[in-house]
Amino acid sequence: MTIGMQAVLMWAALFVAGFLGHLVGDYLIQNNWMAQNKARPLHGFSLWPGSTAAQEDDETLAAITAHAITWAVAVTMPLMVMARLAWGLPGMRAAFIAGLILMVIHWIQDRRWPIQWFMRVTGKDPSVVWLLIVVDIVWHLLQIAGAAAWIVWRMTA
Numbered sequence: 001m002t003i004g005m006q007a008v009l010m011w012a013a014l015f016v017a018g019f020l021g022h023l024v025g026d027y028l029i030q031n032n033w034m035a036q037n038k039a040r041p042l043h044g045f046s047l048w049p050g051s052t053a054a055q056e057d058d059e060t061l062a063a064i065t066a067h068a069i070t071w072a073v074a075v076t077m078p079l080m081v082m083a084r085l086a087w088g089l090p091g092m093r094a095a096f097i098a099g100l101i102l103m104v105i106h107w108i109q110d111r112r113w114p115i116q117w118f119m120r121v122t123g124k125d126p127s128v129v130w131l132l133i134v135v136d137i138v139w140h141l142l143q144i145a146g147a148a149a150w151i152v153w154r155m156t157a
Contacts, residue, residue, distance in 0.1 A: 007152050010086050014095075014148035017078035022140055025074030030067055037063035039112040064107055072103030075144065079151065087155045094154045098147040105143055115139065 040060045043053040076099025083091030108114060115136050116126040126132055 003156065007156050010082075010155075011148050011152045013082050013086075014079055014151055015145050017082045018075050018144035018148060019141060021075035021078045022071070022144060025071030026137075026140070029070045029074055034063045034067040034070075038067050038110055039064070064110060067110060068103050068107035071106055072099050075099060075102060079147070083151055083155070091151070091155055094151045098151050102143060102147055106140070109136065109139060112136075 037060050040056065042057050042060060076096060079095040079099060080092045083095040085091075087094075112132075115132060118139075119126040119132065119135055124131060124135065
């Protein structure tokens with residue numbers, strides 16, 4: 001088997017591991033509190049401390065942060081296991097870095113405004129909930145595919 005074929009197989013293994021982790025993080029681990037609060041609009045950081053709006057912002061930020069962390073653990077752990085099997089500790093380190101980057105991207109994307117913006121720019125109606133969910137999932141999978149490619153590139157360069 002050529003090195004190129006091995007790289008393609010490792011990318012596929014990493015992608016499947018990340019995809020399964022995504023399903024666990026977004027659908028099995030995420031609870032109602034996270035789902036209902038993570039994308040609420042923020043009132044702003046200049047609010048009077050203790051005000052109702054400031055408390056709502058705190059809850060929104062807590063929900064999106066808790067979700068991004070639990071999602072990242074669900075995605076990163078399988079990536080790290082696969083990378084460890086293929087490349088040892090350097091592979092685990094690369095997968096961990098990829099997981100941190102995915103967590104930050106997930107935090108931003110799950111605030112929903114980036115997906116709503118993309119949908120408006122591409123002529124889709126962001127108020128169609130099922131389509132919003134599908135577009136969100138596709139973007140998450142593209143990010144996981146990119147992370148898997150980066151890990152393989154990092155380990156075979």
